[in-house]
Amino acid sequence: MAVARVVTFDGVTSDRVEQIRSRIEDDDRPEGLPATEVLVLHDADAEKAVVVVFFDSEEDYNQGDEVLRNMPADDTPGQRASVSKYQVAARMTA
Secondary structure: OOEEEEEEEEOOOHHHHHHHHHHHHOOOOOOOOOOOEEEEEEEOOOOEEEEEEEEOOHHHHHHHHHHHHOOOHHHOOOEEEEEEEEEOOOOOOO
């Protein structure tokens, strides 16, 4: 079953989201990150973001969690407010 790492961030500006979007579109992922998908949600008025990173397995999640926890603060969208782990119970894409 797939696993998701859900992180909330504070202090996320629209400019920073544009930088993140550009990196994602260029597939400029951190080395060693075995993610299958990354979803970034942004509330510009509140300067908050939620980032959901999907992994195929628990092993991939553990590797990805280690990579992401060790990222320099300059590489994150803002200040980490919370990090949670979820089992992906259902999913639909277009």
